[in-house]
Amino acid sequence: MTRSLPCVFLAVAMLLCTSASAESEPKARPATWLEQIHAGAKGKDAAIVCDANGVWAFAPEWKLPISAQVANWCVADGFADVVWMQFGKELHVLDLAGTSAKTRVVLTGWPSDAGHGEGAPAPVVVAHGNSRVGNASHNGAFHVFLRVEDASATLGLDNFSYTVEDADLKKIEKRIQVRDRKLFKRLATRAKDRARPVPVSACPSKIKGLPADACEDGECGLAAPIAGTTYCRVLVGQTCGDGCYLSFAFYDTKTSAWLYGFKPGAETHAAPFPDAAALAVSPSGSHVIVGGAILDWKKRILPKGAAGWVGIGQWLHGE
Numbered sequence: 001m002t003r004s005l006p007c008v009f010l011a012v013a014m015l016l017c018t019s020a021s022a023e024s025e026p027k028a029r030p031a032t033w034l035e036q037i038h039a040g041a042k043g044k045d046a047a048i049v050c051d052a053n054g055v056w057a058f059a060p061e062w063k064l065p066i067s068a069q070v071a072n073w074c075v076a077d078g079f080a081d082v083v084w085m086q087f088g089k090e091l092h093v094l095d096l097a098g099t100s101a102k103t104r105v106v107l108t109g110w111p112s113d114a115g116h117g118e119g120a121p122a123p124v125v126v127a128h129g130n131s132r133v134g135n136a137s138h139n140g141a142f143h144v145f146l147r148v149e150d151a152s153a154t155l156g157l158d159n160f161s162y163t164v165e166d167a168d169l170k171k172i173e174k175r176i177q178v179r180d181r182k183l184f185k186r187l188a189t190r191a192k193d194r195a196r197p198v199p200v201s202a203c204p205s206k207i208k209g210l211p212a213d214a215c216e217d218g219e220c221g222l223a224a225p226i227a228g229t230t231y232c233r234v235l236v237g238q239t240c241g242d243g244c245y246l247s248f249a250f251y252d253t254k255t256s257a258w259l260y261g262f263k264p265g266a267e268t269h270a271a272p273f274p275d276a277a278a279l280a281v282s283p284s285g286s287h288v289i290v291g292g293a294i295l296d297w298k299k300r301i302l303p304k305g306a307a308g309w310v311g312i313g314q315w316l317h318g319e
Contacts, residue, residue: 033096037310040064045282048083050074051305067101075134076308077126079191109175128191151184196312199225202253203232210264216240227314228285230254248275278318283311
């Protein structure tokens with residue numbers, strides 16, 4: 001069987017046109033980590049987890065491996081869409097708005113022991129203007145207070161920056177060196193004007209009915225609304241000695257009732273987490289991270305390793 005010459009030319013022309021069309025089509029852009037997380041979580045709040053397996057994103061019944069690097073600790077920053085990761089004396093950043101699993105060094109000389117004992121690295125509290133990401137222990141434990149817009153790091157106490165008078169601690173501060181100011185500037189621009197979710201709880205400034213002597217300074221009943229919920233976290237106890245020790249309970253403004261079986265004057269109640277612990281509330285308010293565990297306000301759904309939420313949630317400091 002033979003083909004006429006015009007048919008052969010036609011076939012070759014069609015092949016060349018098909019090849020040229022394929023080459024002219026732009027390659028699909030790889031999805032960023034954020035895009036993959038939002039697609040996989042399907043509208044649910046997603047957390048960043050850092051554990052012995054590395055860094056991964058987690059939502060109920062779903063997870064996404066991001067990096068195999070195992071850090072000393074991590075803090076997820078929903079303002080800048082990054083994960084701050086500490087390795088030895090270096091602070092790194094993993095960019096969730098990018099596609100790479102590699103981290104970038106932003107600070108060196110990170111203190112390996114600043115009041116936490118046993119050579120433990122000092123944790124970080126990240127500041128974007130007046131907004132904070134991360135929590136440190138109260139009652140004398142130091143942390144590093146990182147101001148992103150200034151690319152500066154100072155030692156802090158009780159979640160507030162202050163000037164350390166002790167000469168040894170000043171030496172620690174001086175060893176902290178900024179390695180990537182351009183990246184800090186980009187992250188500050190990215191985080192600018194991002195607001196926290198507005199709490200929907202109509203918390204009164206004070207909840208009444210608590211014993212007058214339960215707090216040494218008379219501040220019992222002070223209530224903080226919890227974003228995305230009808231709950232308030234209420235100060236129900238305070239004693240001061242070598243430090244001030246606080247007790248909290250939770251009040252539902254929708255039902256006008258205390259949660260977890262709390263009764264005014266009681267020393268304990270059945271909350272599924274330590275009442276004085278720091279809380280990281282998810283963007284929608286559906287879940288909370290306490291001590292690295294993720295809870296749905298009733299039970300644990302992930303036992304440990306959670307470093308914060310994807311997106312902007314609410315941080316409430318602990319004792």
